[in-house]
Amino acid sequence: ALTPAEAASRLSFEQVAANTLDTVTLPKGYNWSIVATWGQPLWSRGTEFDEATRGTGASQELAFGDNTDGMAMFVDGDKHVLAINNEYTNRSIIYGARESKLPENADDVRKGKAAHGVSVVEVKEAGGRWNIVTDSPLNRRITADTPMELTGPARGHDLLKTAADPSGTTSLGTWNNCGNGRTPWGTYLACEENFNGYFSSSDENYKPSAELSRYGVKTKDWGYAWATADERFDISKHPHEPNRAGYIVEIDPFDPASTPKKRTAMGRFKHENAELVIASNGQAVVYMGDDERGEFLYKFVSDGTYAVGGDNSDLLETGSLFVAKFNDDGTGEWLALTPETTGMSRAEISIHTRIAASKVGATTMDRPEWVSSHPKKAEVYCCLTNNKNRGVKPNAGGDDTSVNGPNPREKNNYGQIVRWQPEGGDHVASGFNWNLFVLAGNPTVHSDAYAGSANVNADNMFNSPDGLAFDTTGLLWIQTDGNYKNEGDFAGQGNNQMLVGDPETGEIKRFLVGPKECEVTGITWSPDRRTLFVGIQHPGEKSNSHFPGGGASVPRSCVIAIKRDDNGLIG
Ligand code: FEO
Ligand code: CA
Ligand code: CA
Numbered sequence: 001a002l003t004p005a006e007a008a009s010r011l012s013f014e015q016v017a018a019n020t021l022d023t024v025t026l027p028k029g030y031n032w033s034i035v036a037t038w039g040q041p042l043w044s045r046g047t048e049f050d051e052a053t054r055g056t057g058a059s060q061e062l063a064f065g066d067n068t069d070g071m072a073m074f075v076d077g078d079k080h081v082l083a084i085n086n087e088y089t090n091r092s093i094i095y096g097a098r099e100s101k102l103p104e105n106a107d108d109v110r111k112g113k114a115a116h117g118v119s120v121v122e123v124k125e126a127g128g129r130w131n132i133v134t135d136s137p138l139n140r141r142i143t144a145d146t147p148m149e150l151t152g153p154a155r156g157h158d159l160l161k162t163a164a165d166p167s168g169t170t171s172l173g174t175w176n177n178c179g180n181g182r183t184p185w186g187t188y189l190a191c192e193e194n195f196n197g198y199f200s201s202s203d204e205n206y207k208p209s210a211e212l213s214r215y216g217v218k219t220k221d222w223g224y225a226w227a228t229a230d231e232r233f234d235i236s237k238h239p240h241e242p243n244r245a246g247y248i249v250e251i252d253p254f255d256p257a258s259t260p261k262k263r264t265a266m267g268r269f270k271h272e273n274a275e276l277v278i279a280s281n282g283q284a285v286v287y288m289g290d291d292e293r294g295e296f297l298y299k300f301v302s303d304g305t306y307a308v309g310g311d312n313s314d315l316l317e318t319g320s321l322f323v324a325k326f327n328d329d330g331t332g333e334w335l336a337l338t339p340e341t342t343g344m345s346r347a348e349i350s351i352h353t354r355i356a357a358s359k360v361g362a363t364t365m366d367r368p369e370w371v372s373s374h375p376k377k378a379e380v381y382c383c384l385t386n387n388k389n390r391g392v393k394p395n396a397g398g399d400d401t402s403v404n405g406p407n408p409r410e411k412n413n414y415g416q417i418v419r420w421q422p423e424g425g426d427h428v429a430s431g432f433n434w435n436l437f438v439l440a441g442n443p444t445v446h447s448d449a450y451a452g453s454a455n456v457n458a459d460n461m462f463n464s465p466d467g468l469a470f471d472t473t474g475l476l477w478i479q480t481d482g483n484y485k486n487e488g489d490f491a492g493q494g495n496n497q498m499l500v501g502d503p504e505t506g507e508i509k510r511f512l513v514g515p516k517e518c519e520v521t522g523i524t525w526s527p528d529r530r531t532l533f534v535g536i537q538h539p540g541e542k543s544n545s546h547f548p549g550g551g552a553s554v555p556r557s558c559v560i561a562i563k564r565d566d567n568g569l570i571g
């Protein structure tokens with residue numbers, strides 16, 4: 001029987017205990033199944049995933065991408081489509097069939113580029129299971145080579161021009177798409193995050209500009225080796241190419257022939273997700289985090305207003321950018337990034353957004369990850385995942401990172417969730433009030449601020465909140481991308497997980513524990529709220545998982561569908 005406290009709770013499930021199992025653990029009365037797995041062909045002309053080779057460039061181009069992240073379900077009549085980011089790849093997994101576990105030739109690079117981007121898949125439910133509709137005309141792979149259009153203030157600017165695109169209006173591909181957004185007019189927003197890690201220089205003495213350095217572009221890549229097979233990733237030959245990544249990409253999930261549009265008006269940084277709300281005056285307001293230590297939190301406000309049932313295809317093409325300043329007294333302000341406040345042109349603000357934000361004195365944050373807006377009131381939440389550099393060293397722009405209001409702990413290895421209420425309940429207002437919903441921590445190890453806030457205890461503790469989404473009832477779903485070693489500062493916290501928070505009471509309960517060495521990221525519901533789709537990213541990133549196949553199988557990132565055994569509502 002439930003205790004009175006349990007009966008009063010809106011979190012009507014039995015909390016899952018932390019664990020280090022190599023599977024997905026859910027509360028009693030819930031079940032999960034696989035919807036889409038890295039390497040699974042989307043068309044019958046593709047080939048089944050080959051455990052021995054782990055696929056080729058050709059097989060990957062016809063298959064679901066790797067490292068599932070942000071996603072959204074779209075519905076048109078009886079058609080259900082999932083648009084799903086494939087953020088990046090783990091060399092040790094996708095090239096694990098090679099002794100070196102490294103990309104060694106052009107086909108390896110082709111496979112790597114094809115494993116990135118976005119997978120758009122029609123899915124269908126039958127017998128309580130959701131599966132990809134193989135050969136659906138709606139299925140689409142968007143990869144690091146898909147033609148895109150550059151739109152907005154930076155379109156055609158000299159900084160976007162390259163040898164292959166002297167007009168600076170088109171670019172090839174999207175990669176490292178982390179979180180996502182969706183619009184009320186039915187488009188999907190894929191958010192380019194760590195775009196820098198794919199560029200390198202064949203000339204070791206090449207010195208990246210200060211602007212490239214602010215974005216972490218270096219002469220060495222992160223091991224993807226794309227420049228070895230595709231010269232545009234060589235910055236000594238094509239120094240403007242990195243300026244064509246780091247944007248939000250708008251995609252029509254029901255038109256596989258459409259050209260994705262990069263929205264430069266929404267700024268260039270390491271985009272996490274894009275939380276879009278329509279303000280009371282009809283303008284589209286998009287909240288966006290820049291996930292890097294000591295970087296900022298942004299807001300885009302469209303020039304135009306949302307036309308219900310009308311043509312909104314250009315609404316995200318022009319607008320104003322703001323960056324958050326949090327005051328220690330619980331107030332805050334959105335600082336406008338304009339030619340007047342920054343001394344930069346509109347195009348330069350769109351391309352070098354971080355530099356513009358530093359000029360106006362924005363608040364350095366502990367890695368802003370996903371933002372989510374309460375469905376029933378004007379209150380917005382953002383995960384600040386962690387920041388080992390807080391109070392230790394400035395950000396890449398030299399901005400001070402001493403502790404401040406919403407980022408109150410030095411060497412913050414647990415993270416927190418900040419929330420703010422726009423002045424007058426109006427998302428276009430420049431003022432707001434803020435407080436912390438939760439400070440994550442470990443009360444079994446610490447008794448100071450690192451124990452966490454009062455709503456954290458030995459039974460629900462976690463670290464590094466990252467994915468974040470409200471359900472339609474106003475419960476807050478929290479996904480973690482943290483330290484899973486389960487010892488020291490992280491003792492008792494187990495594998496990465498998903499929790500549910502009640503914004504009204506502060507209560508937090510653990511709903512899901514992921515398999516070994518995964519991150520839990522990406523969340524969307526079926527329209528009837530009887531299925532919850534969740535992403536399991538990089539299980540076995542350090543070679544200690546065989547999820548989901550078990551036995552000696554290759555670990556594979558996948559999307560799962562969670563249902564109640566009684567097919568009841570979730571959330
Ligand atoms: Fe791709 Fe900030 O996580
Ligand atoms: Ca993330
Ligand atoms: Ca993260």
Ligand code: CA
Nearest residue numbers: 481519521537
């Ligand atoms: Ca990740």
